[in-house]
Amino acid sequence: MSPPAAETIVPPNPLEKAKTGDGPVKIDPNVLRQAEQAVEELQDDYAGWVQKDIDGLREALVRAPNDPEALDQAISDIYKRAHDLIGQGGGFGYNLITSIGDLLTKFMEARDAVSNRDFAVICAHIDAMQAVVREDIKGDGGKIGMQIVDGLGQLVEKHT
Amino acid sequence: MTASGVDFLQLGVMIVDDNHHMRALLCSIMHALGIKRMKEIGDGETALAEIGAFEPDILITDWHMEPMDDTTLVKTIRHSSEDLIRYMLIIMLSGHSDILRVRGVRDCGVHEFLTKPVSAKSLLARLITIIEQPRPFIKTEHYFGPDRRRQYIGPPAGETDRRSDATSEGAADAAEL
Numbered sequence: 001m002s003p004p005a006a007e008t009i010v011p012p013n014p015l016e017k018a019k020t021g022d023g024p025v026k027i028d029p030n031v032l033r034q035a036e037q038a039v040e041e042l043q044d045d046y047a048g049w050v051q052k053d054i055d056g057l058r059e060a061l062v063r064a065p066n067d068p069e070a071l072d073q074a075i076s077d078i079y080k081r082a083h084d085l086i087g088q089g090g091g092f093g094y095n096l097i098t099s100i101g102d103l104l105t106k107f108m109e110a111r112d113a114v115s116n117r118d119f120a121v122i123c124a125h126i127d128a129m130q131a132v133v134r135e136d137i138k139g140d141g142g143k144i145g146m147q148i149v150d151g152l153g154q155l156v157e158k159h160t
Numbered sequence: 161m162t163a164s165g166v167d168f169l170q171l172g173v174m175i176v177d178d179n180h181h182m183r184a185l186l187c188s189i190m191h192a193l194g195i196k197r198m199k200e201i202g203d204g205e206t207a208l209a210e211i212g213a214f215e216p217d218i219l220i221t222d223w224h225m226e227p228m229d230d231t232t233l234v235k236t237i238r239h240s241s242e243d244l245i246r247y248m249l250i251i252m253l254s255g256h257s258d259i260l261r262v263r264g265v266r267d268c269g270v271h272e273f274l275t276k277p278v279s280a281k282s283l284l285a286r287l288i289t290i291i292e293q294p295r296p297f298i299k300t301e302h303y304f305g306p307d308r309r310r311q312y313i314g315p316p317a318g319e320t321d322r323r324s325d326a327t328s329e330g331a332a333d334a335a336e337l
Contacts, residue, residue: 008307009297011247014217018170018291025292027284028164031193035280038192042185049181083224084179086255090277091185098277 039092043138046092050085050133057081057126065116075114078122079105085129096132096141096148100125103152110160121159128152166291172197174216176207176233177253178225182276186220189280193287204228208236211245218290223254223265231268238269238304246304247297249290253278269305271295 019025057078064074082104089097104125108114114122128148131137137144173195175186183200190198199214201207205228207221221233240246252270254261265273272286295306 007299009299011243011297013294014249015291018166018168020167021165023165025165025288027288032281032284035189035192035284038188039185039280042188083255087276088181
């Protein structure tokens with residue numbers, strides 16, 4: 001069977017106007033440093049933002065078991081917030097927030113349905129994020145970061 | 161700002177993400193690079209409503225946003241009747257990195273895919289890639305978008321591998337390989 005016909009189109013390159021010479025475009029270390037500094041300047045703001053996200057996670061966790069009709073929505077809220085935290089944490093220098101969010105979403109994805117029985121594990125992940133923010137642990141957290149991640153992994157394994 | 165062969169001041173960027181913190185991060189990086197013409201938007205529907213008037217050179221969008229589902233924004237752009245919009249340069253961001261999801265993003269017609277968390281370095285590298293290595297568009301029965309074969313991760317879903325048939329596909333198809 002012959003593959004589907006393909007047409008190749010070369011559209012005008014809208015970025016051509018930004019090139020300033022015939023030479024190759026490369027990452028300028030000075031420009032990169034400026035961009036990285038801009039991100040670092042946001043880290044203090046993020047520490048406040050992430051606290052609100054953690055509060056939102058905890059609020060959804062409290063809401064879930066007390067309102068069976070709202071359970072699905074609460075679980076969905078927890079997953080969405082955890083997923084957002086994966087994307088943000090490392091971007092703002094809090095890589096452990098990303099790691100813990102990743103563990104939490106994978107724990108939830110591994111279940112056909114999240115039940116009340118799973119809430120203790122979810123709560124442990126939220127507590128771990130809270131500890132990262134409280135202690136202002138940036139980067140991967142070194143030895144403490146490894147202990148947190150390993151501890152959560154063991155908890156999930158024990159629960160499963 | 162002119163640096164290493166590119167003047168970012170010349171570019172307009174639209175940032176679409178339903179998370180305010182991510183938009184703040186992305187705008188901060190863009191601003192530091194020297195990009196002044198920026199628009200940040202919190203949902204796909206508003207982005208579609210404003211993209212024609214703003215005319216960005218590059219669209220940076222999150223994959224999973226509500227209420228518009230994952231790839232509708234990109235697919236709608238690719239189906240636009242206006243060339244300026246349908247050939248839009250798109251960088252998609254996602255917190256997911258597994259291969260099936262990456263293939264899904266690739267197959268919806270984006271230029272670049274970037275896994276969150278985003279760093280200034282990774283974003284700058286993607287910008288330079290799309291400036292330095294413009295890609296042709298490919299139109300088939302099932303796909304319209306940038307050539308997906310720069311990084312080979314298997315044939316697109318539902319399609320046979322045109323690489324192995326390059327010699328029989330004629331000059332146009334051979335040119336994309």
